[in-house]
Amino acid sequence: MDFSANPSSQRTRRILAIWLPRFPTDRLKRRAKGAPSNQKSDASLSSLMNGSGPPLVIAGRANNSLYIAALEERAQRLGLYKGQPLANARAMAPVLNVRTADEKEDAVLLEGMAEWCDRFSPFVAADPPDGLVLDITGAAHLFGGEAAMLNLVTQKIAAQGFAVQAAIAGTIPAARALAKFAAGHIAAPSAEAESLKRLPVTALDADEKIVAGLRRAGLKTIGPVMARGRDE
Numbered sequence: 001m002d003f004s005a006n007p008s009s010q011r012t013r014r015i016l017a018i019w020l021p022r023f024p025t026d027r028l029k030r031r032a033k034g035a036p037s038n039q040k041s042d043a044s045l046s047s048l049m050n051g052s053g054p055p056l057v058i059a060g061r062a063n064n065s066l067y068i069a070a071l072e073e074r075a076q077r078l079g080l081y082k083g084q085p086l087a088n089a090r091a092m093a094p095v096l097n098v099r100t101a102d103e104k105e106d107a108v109l110l111e112g113m114a115e116w117c118d119r120f121s122p123f124v125a126a127d128p129p130d131g132l133v134l135d136i137t138g139a140a141h142l143f144g145g146e147a148a149m150l151n152l153v154t155q156k157i158a159a160q161g162f163a164v165q166a167a168i169a170g171t172i173p174a175a176r177a178l179a180k181f182a183a184g185h186i187a188a189p190s191a192e193a194e195s196l197k198r199l200p201v202t203a204l205d206a207d208e209k210i211v212a213g214l215r216r217a218g219l220k221t222i223g224p225v226m227a228r229g230r231d232e
Helices: 023-034 043-050 073-077 086-092 103-119 146-158 172-181 192-196 208-216 222-227
Strands: 015-019 056-062 065-071 097-100 124-127 131-135 165-169
Touching (some): 056 073, 056 086, 065 073, 103 131, 131 172, 146 165, 172 192
Parallel strands (some): 056 097
Antiparallel strands (some): 015 165, 056 065, 124 131
């Protein structure tokens, strides 16, 4: 994800990060909705469009075990969660619409969305598996300012059938973290640290062992981590 060719690189960098928290399930639901009327549709998917049928979950495989890689909102309301072993999920909710993860199809659609986003900025990149990054340096004024641009982009994407969260900051990691944990936030230029310090340590996108270690040390948010010395 290299924006070095951006001629605006000498300006204060501004990044709009977009997160699609239900991307795989939204993709399947959009496919069911968009199927031609003369084409045999998948009844179990079509039922999702009116909220009927079992909740949809996407199953991934790791270490010969199945786990929930993505899930729709109805499944989450049952207490299921991303990363949960599928066997455990089925014990909690015996009737589920389980689909196998299709990373290739997800990637194709995500790249297509990145191309679609070039109407907002010529510097757009897919941020797999479920994100997009736009360098909006020097472009926000064309859309009425950063807040107006953020609202416009999210509304346009939501209208296409996607759950979407977004945020703006001066770096990709900061914008990505804010999009996931403080949707709608716009970090003032050079003030990313202030915006990030209240986020949970999971927003650091670090290895699970590191996050667990931070929590054991009583560091639950990013602020206290920032305050510690490097040796600590």
